[in-house]
Amino acid sequence: MDFQIAMLLGQDGITNGAIYALLALALVLVFAVTRVIFIPQGEFVSYGALTLVMIQAGAIPATVWLLLGAGLLAAALDVRLALRAGQPGRLVRLLGWYVAYPLALVALLYTLPVKDFPMAAQILFALAVVVPMGPLMYRLIYQPIAAAPVLVLLIVSVAVHVAMVGLGLLFFGAEGSRTPPFSEARFEMGPVMVSGQTIWVVVSSLVLIVALYQFFERTLYGKALRATAINRVGARLMGISPALAGRLTFFLAALIGALSGVLIAPITTIYYDTGFLIGLKGFVAAIVGGLASYPMAAAGALLVGLLEAFSSFWASAHKEVIVFTLIIPVLLWRSLRGRHVEEEE
Amino acid sequence: MKPMFSPRLILGVFLAVLAVAPLVLSPFYVTLLNYIGLYALVALGLVLLTGVGGLTSFGQAAFVGLGAYTTAVLTTATELPGWLAWAGGSPWLALVVGLVFTAVVALVLGSLTLRLSGHYLPLGTIAWGISLYFLFGTLDTLGGHTGLTGVPPITVFGFELDRGEELFYLIWLFLLSAVFTTQNLLDSREGRAIRALKGGMVMAEAMGVNTARSRMIIFVIAALHACASGWLYAHLQRFVNPTPFGLHIGIEYLFMAVVGGAGQVWGALVGAGVITIAKQWLQDVLPRIFGQSGNFEVIFFGLMMVIVLQRARDGLWPLLARLVPVRATRRELDAAAEALPRKPLPAKGEVILEAKEVTRRFGGLVANNNMSLSVRAGEILALIGPNGAGKSTMFNQISGVDTPTSGEVLFLGRAVAGRDSREIARMGMSRTFQHVKLLPTMTVLENVAIGAHLRGDKGVLSSAWRLDRNQEARLLNEAARQIERVGLAEHMFDAAGSLALGQQRILEIARALAADPCLLLLDEPAAGLRFKEKQALAELLRKLRGEGIGILLVEHDMDFVMGLVNRVVVMEFGEKIAEGLPEDVQRNPAVLEAYLGGVE
Structure with missing residues (x-):
């Protein structure tokens, strides 16, 4: 391996690492606030990327029907609750978000020539379709069992993942796709060529991380989420609704997932099930941080990205084996920091 | 009254139906039953692991793969390395090798991950589930993604089981023995320890159960069941490739256990049956509905799991069991059984527990300061004090749950500090808990x-x-x-x-x-008791004292304490403020001030 190849691999590793870092942050966030181990995080990556592909191909993205269906289901549940609670005033807002919004999206996608829009607008459309699935998913699937043990929530997460992969195959087919890069620019940095897309990925990730940091430090909602993460009961007693915290968290997780998908779609071919492996690598990173520390998770993500890039050079057949086996020494290290026998939730 | 059936009758009918099934059913259904049996064997391991033990594994399919590949390699390889040559060619030897190999792998993986808290283990199993799957696909000796062909049939007493209907009996023999041995195991000393893993680990450790060992036991048993299933699978299919050992199948196994009823031995069979039949049917119907081919049944399985876990977390078995009225069998006690041997009790009056100048600091807070007390065989000592006096901390130092910052606790002349609750239990100290x-x-x-x-x-x-x-x-x-x-x-x-x-x-x-025990530590035993019950309890404790057991009591209830105990130690702000006979302590001004407030 010469210097040039090393630099190339390093560039690859950092690009992927940036994506894993984003996903790891989302996973840590979701776990801290809701105790859900969010296995379907990766599906939002695929859904985001492939929805964009369909929009660019001039088709109506099938995901919008899923959004509408889930919206109708949630509306049915919540309208009943609202009526039973004698709060008909809430109906307008409920129906607006759950039903009118997806319908409006469908109408816009049908009438506007989205195919010929600039890429930024297409991306906005893709996000508008995929991201609201996050809070809807929380409402329909996790909220009814929010108090269940972590283990049950985990099994549910795996079930959701499995269902979403199946739906993904139905929506997008088995073929993989790529999107055109955000920019064709190439920069010469010393001896290495850096592609515009790499810079897009790294810069967007950094911007998103800083924005999240600001959100958690400066805004009331951000602080509410942090409070929930630290002490669920205490936050609830202070008037922070766990359901709201859950939906907000899932909104952020879906946003991060879909955006990650959009960012890497020009670099890697995305299949309906690609997201899972990407998401799992985010998990390996999050576990490095003990599912609790954001900076450690980010560092773990870079480690995973670089390890993956270099092992694809030295032992490409065993790339995945190496990355996922990394978790074992990490777990070992965590278990050696031993503890007493404790009760689990 | 509904007619009640004896469990034996129902089991007998079930076995009879099974025995006849391959003679009357078409090969298609026999094959289906074969697969149900194979899957149920794996799901049964998960019932033990997840439903009973509270541990979750998504990686069982990888253990199935270990069993299948071991036998495939050993029975098809033309050249085995010298040290393995003895195991070549025979499926039965390959089963033994596979089980040993799987046990070793499970021990290694288990020792790496089992000590971690709940959610790391399943995440770890996802990771090694994927790793092993990719490894099956990339190793040349395992035939890569095409796999290995030409696996010979199993022979029993020279008879080749090369047809599905013949292997049927072997598969179900394996499954039923696994079901019965698991049932037996759960109804035993080890089984009670295993059943305590979910929600009772601290208690079990205090009773001398090695919970880490119990966790490892069920992890290895589940892996061995999976391995045996893989062995049968390889000889049923007569070839192996990596596909059936991937993570998605591992997930399906867990679904089977959960859908069937994760705490129920027979639930594994129900779950495997439901999922296998539903899969068969959906794989047939869905591609026609959607107009394209693909594994769309997973959509339904995923949603089904969500609904089951939202609505009926105990799975289908309890619902089914309600339909068939089975007479409850009550455990018979054998009054003639020989009594267990008892340890000799120390002589009455001998000091059995001695705490010397115990100090426990939590950061700047001194919870126990220079506390000393002793308990003799055949006496009751009460440790009393207002809320927050440090009684519970002291209790923890004595029972070995916590370690003093300085000072020492001697039980029967041996230091308690640094020993775990198991060892202390073994020495003859037994306890109750403040929160039951x-x-x-x-x-x-x-x-x-x-x-x-x-x-x-x-x-x-x-x-x-x-x-x-x-x-x-x-x-x-x-x-x-x-x-x-x-x-x-x-x-x-x-x-x-x-x-x-x-x-x-x-x-x-x-x-x-x-x-x-020779020393009993009781943490507020009278709390929540009615007057009569308190009297009965006091009577019991007196009787135990009479037998020579030493008792240390942490208690709030003064009436209960004063009429019962031999000596009292009073704590306030982490320190001993009085010690002596109940009557003396009651008149002690420091004690009165601590309890009633000072006279201005």
Whole structure:
């Protein structure tokens, strides 16, 4: 391996690492606030990327029907609750978000020539379709069992993942796709060529991380989420609704997932099930941080990205084996920091 | 009244149907039943692991793969390395090698991940599930993604089982023996320890159960079941490739266990049946509906799991069991069983517990300062004090849950510090908990029998094959004796969770007594008891004292304490402010000030 190849691999590793870092942050966030181990995080990556592909191909993205269906289901549940609670005033807002919004999206996608829009607008459309699935998913699937043990929530997460992969195959087919890069620019940095897309990925990730940091430090909602993460009961007693915290968290997780998908779609071919492996690598990173520390998770993500890039050079057949086996020494290290026998939730 | 069937009858009918099935069913259905049997074997391991033990694995398919690939390689390889040559060519030898190999892999993976808290283990299993799957696909000796062909059939006494209908009997023999041995195991000394893993680990450790070992046991058993299933699978299919050992199949196995009823041995069979048949049917129907081919059944499985976990977390088995009225069988106690041997008690009046200048700091807070106390055999010492005085901290130092910052605690002349609760239990110190720690779904009898864990020694294998019955009868007899002694005999077979709080506290005392202790630590035993119950408890404690047991009591209830105990130690702000006879302590001005406030 010469210097040039090393630099190339390093560039690859950092690009992927940036994506894993984003996903790891989302996973840590979701776990801290809701105790859900969010296995379907990766599906939002695929859904985001492939929805964009369909929009660019001039088709109506099938995901919008899923959004509408889930919206109708949630509306049915919540309208009943609202009526039973004698709060008909809430109906307008409920129906607006759950039903009118997806319908409006469908109408816009049908009438506007989205195919010929600039890429930024297409991306906005893709996000508008995929991201609201996050809070809807929380409402329909996790909220009814929010108090269940972590283990049950985990099994549910795996079930959701499995269902979403199946739906993904139905929506997008088995073929993989790529999107055109955000920019064709190439920069010469010393001896290495850096592609515009790499810079897009790294810069967007950094911007998103800083924005999240600001959100958690400066805004009331951000602080509410942090409070929930630290002490669920205490936050609830202070008037922070766990359901709201859950939906907000899932909104952020879906946003991060879909955006990650959009960012890497020009670099890697995305299949309906690609997201899972990407998401799992985010998990390996999050576990490095003990599912609790954001900076450690980010560092773990870079480690995973670089390890993956270099092992694809030295032992490409065993790339995945190496990355996922990394978790074992990490777990070992965590278990050696031993503890007493404790009760689990 | 509905007619009630005996469980034996239902089992007999089931076995008869099974025996006839391959003779009358078409090959298609026999194949289906074969697969149900294979999957149920894996799901059964998960029932033990997840439903009973509270550990979750998504990686069982990888263990199935280990079993399948081991036998495929050993029975098809033309050239084996010299040290393995003896195992070549014979499926039965390959089964043995596979089981040993799987056990080793499970031990290694288990020792890496089992000590971690709940959610790391399943995440770890996802990771190694994927790793092993990719490894199956990339190793040349395993045939890469095309796999290995030409696996020979299994022979039994020279008879080749090369048709599905013949292998059917072997598959179901494996499954049924696994079901019965698992059932037997759960109904034994080791089984009670395993059933305590979910929600009762701290208690179980205090009763001398090595919970880490129990976790490892069920992890390895689940892996071995999976391995055996893989072995049968390889000889049924006659070829292996990596596909059936991937993570998605591992997930499906877990779904089977959960859908069937993760806490139920027979639930594994129901779950495997439901999922296998539904899969067959959906794979047929869905591609026609959607107009394209693909594994769309996973959409339904995923949604089904969500609904099951939202609506019926115990799975389908309890719902099914309600349809068939089975007579409940009650455990028979064997009154003739020989009593368990008892440890000799120390001579009355001998100091058995001595705390010397114990200090415990939490950061800047001094919870215990220079505390000394001693308990003699055949006396009751009460440790009292207002809320926040540091009694519970002191209790933890003595019972070995916590380690003093300085000072030492001697029990029977040996230091307690640094020993774990198991060892302390073995030395003869037994305890109850301030917040009752019981296994609510188990009977009073079984709960108390956990206390006698260290007085038995039969392990997993003898339990599984019922070689432990003699000792088991003695253990249960001992438990029953203690239950009668504390006055709970009429509740012997009730679920522990159905007792009133006061009775649950008494149950804890029976459990502690079942360990045959010479020192009993009781944390607020009278809390929540009615007057009569308190009198009965006091009577019991007097009797125990008379037998020569030393008792340390942490208590709030002054009336209860004053009429009962020999000596009192009073704590306030982490320090001892008085010690002596109950009457003297009651008149002590420092004590009066601590309890009633000073006179201005």
